[in-house]
Amino acid sequence: xxxxxxxxxxxxxxxxxxxxxxxxxxxxxxxxxxxxxxxxxxxxxxxxxxxxxxxxxxxxxxxxxxxxxxxxxxxxxxxxxxxxxxxxxxxxxxxxxxxxxxxxxxxxxxxxxxxxxxxxxxxxxxxxxxxxxxxxxxxxxxxxxxxxxxxxxxxxxxxxxxxxxxxxxxxxxxxxxxxxxxxxxxxxxxxxxxxxxxxxxxxxxxxxxxxxxxxxxxxxxxxxxxxxxxxxxxxxxxxxxxxxxxxxxxxxxxxxxxxxxxxxxxxxxxxxxxxxxxxxxxxxxxxxxxxxxxxxxxxxxxxxxxxxxxxxxxxxxx
Numbered sequence: 031x032x033x034x035x036x037x038x039x040x041x042x043x044x045x046x047x048x049x050x051x052x053x054x055x056x057x058x059x060x061x062x063x064x065x066x067x068x069x070x071x072x073x074x075x076x077x078x079x080x081x082x083x084x085x086x087x088x089x090x091x092x093x094x095x096x097x098x099x100x101x102x103x104x105x106x107x108x109x110x111x112x113x114x115x116x117x118x119x120x121x122x123x124x125x126x127x128x129x130x131x132x133x134x135x136x137x138x139x140x141x142x143x144x145x146x147x148x149x150x151x152x153x154x155x156x157x158x159x160x161x162x163x164x165x166x167x168x169x170x171x172x173x174x175x176x177x178x179x180x181x182x183x184x185x186x187x188x189x190x191x192x193x194x195x196x197x198x199x200x201x202x203x204x205x206x207x208x209x210x211x212x213x214x215x216x217x218x219x220x221x222x223x224x225x226x227x228x229x230x231x232x233x234x235x236x237x238x239x240x241x242x243x244x245x246x247x248x249x250x251x252x253x254x255x256x257x258x259x260x261x262x263x264x265x266x267x268x269x270x271x272x273x274x275x276x277x278x279x280x281x282x283x284x285x286x287x288x289x290x291x292x293x294x295x296x297x298x299x300x301x302x303x304x305x306x307x308x309x310x311x312x313x314x315x316x317x318x319x320x321x322x323x324x325x326x327x328x329x330x331x332x333x334x335x336x337x338x339x340x341x342x343x344x345x346x347x348x
Contacts, residue, residue: 032097036097039088040085043081043084043085043088044085046081047078047081047082047085050074050077050078050081051078051082053074053077053078054071054074054075054077054078056074057070057071057073057074057075058071086342087338087341087342088159089345090341090342090345091159091162091163091341091345093162095161095162095196095276095280096159096161096162096165097158097159097161097162098160098161098162098196098197098198099133099154099155099156099157099160099161099196099197100154100155100160100161100164100165100194100195100196100197101138101152101153101154101155101194101195101196101197101270101273102124102152102153102154102155102164102167102192102193102194103150103151103152103192103193103195104117104120104121104124104148104150104151104190104191104192104193105117105149105150105190105191105193106143106147106148106149106150106188106190107170107188107189107190107191108189109186109187109188109189110144110179111143111144111145111146111147111179112173112177112179112180112186112188113147113188113189113190114143114144114145114146114147114148114149115143115146115147115179116147116171116173116188116189116190117143117147117148117149117150117151117190118143118146118147118148118151119147119173119329120171120190120192121148121151121153122329123328123329123330123331123333124155124164124167124192124331125153125331126330126331127331127332127333128155128157128160128331129331130331130332131157131160131163132157133155133156133157133160134155134156134157135153135154135155135156136153136154136156136256137151137152137153137256138152138153138154138254138255138256138266138270139151139152139252139253139254139255139256140152140255145179146179152270154197154270155197156197160197161194161195161196161197162341163337163341164194164337165194166336166337166340166341166344167192167194167333167337168192168193168194168303169191169192169301169302169303169304170189170190170191170192170301170302170303171189171190171191171192171302171303171304171306172187172188172189172302172304172305172306173187173188173189173190173305173306173308174186174187174305174306174307174308174309174310175306175307175308175309176308176309185309189302195273195274195277196273196276196277196280197269197273198269198272198273198276204272204275204276204279206237206268206271206272206275207239210237210238210239211235211236211237212235212236213233213234213235213236213264214233214234214236215230215231215232215233215234215260216230216232216233216234217229217230217231217232229258229260230260231255231257231258231259231260231263232253232254232255232263233253233254233255233260233263233264233267234251234252234253234267235250235251235252235253235254235264235267235268235271236249236250236251237249237250237251237252237271239275241278242278242279242281242282243278243281243282250271250274250275252267252270252271252274253267254266254267254270302316303315303316303317304316304336306325306328306329307325308325311323311324311325312325313325313328313336315336315339315340317340317343317344318336318339318340318343320335320336320339320340322335
């Protein structure tokens with residue numbers, strides 16, 4: 031059924047483009063005969079262009095993993111409360127984007143900041159092509175603003191890193207050696223019902239394995255406190271483990287280790303993929319030079335322009 035839906039998308043998309051281009055040509059012919067206005071010709075042309083660009087954009091998402099959901103991890107860089115607040119702002123931005131796209135979001139693990147914001151968060155995004163669109167966000171994001179946490183009211187720069195990996199579904203076979211798994215349980219912290227701080231519902235998974243990229247023994251540690259049900263948390267932790275292992279297999283298969291690791295630089299000056307300068311009302315992507323002055327809209331999840339610019343420039347290479 032997934033394959034049928036995919037084929038129908040292209041067939042219907044082609045039919046829509048063919049119809050729109052024919053309408054644009056007819057509108058121009060009518061204009062020459064003074065039977066249509068210039069505005070009608072422009073409207074028909076813009077409709078055709080929009081449909082063509084939509085298909086071109088989807089054509090950049092032709093890799094196997096692009097169709098999957100995504101796992102997003104946000105980690106605050108150095109800078110204390112300001113960086114932790116920035117990490118929480120990024121989490122909100124992506125959640126608003128996912129909401130607009132109709133994606134389902136589930137927080138797997140979150141570590142609150144000392145005074146405000148968050149130190150880190152991991153959440154799953156479920157929906158068609160979620161990874162394909164969100165993979166462009168992999169890297170370091172830089173914030174420049176007059177910090178509300180600075181007593182002198184000085185302009186501050188802070189960084190947070192965003193890591194995006196594909197969310198593996200049940201159709202993909204990943205071999206997990208059960209003997210290499212060990213579990214810890216702990217009490218979940220934070221607000222909640224009577225159960226939360228009394229029952230050891232939180233789980234921590236340790237998995238030792240030979241990393242297919244480095245060929246060295248490695249360990250993956252995953253925490254999950256999503257629900258108050260320990261078996262459900264274990265099940266979800268195993269799913270996240272499969273996603274991490276699948277990502278490593280992709281790196282090896284596609285020989286893209288260097289490209290993926292390039293986005294995982296130190297969370298500091300010179301490594302950012304995008305800058306958000308609040309005072310100057312400017313958000314700029316340093317990979318594509320795409321920028322906007324509508325900072326508020328971006329922070330409300332309007333990042334389609336950045337995603338499109340990235341995919342149209344780099345999607346074909348991948």
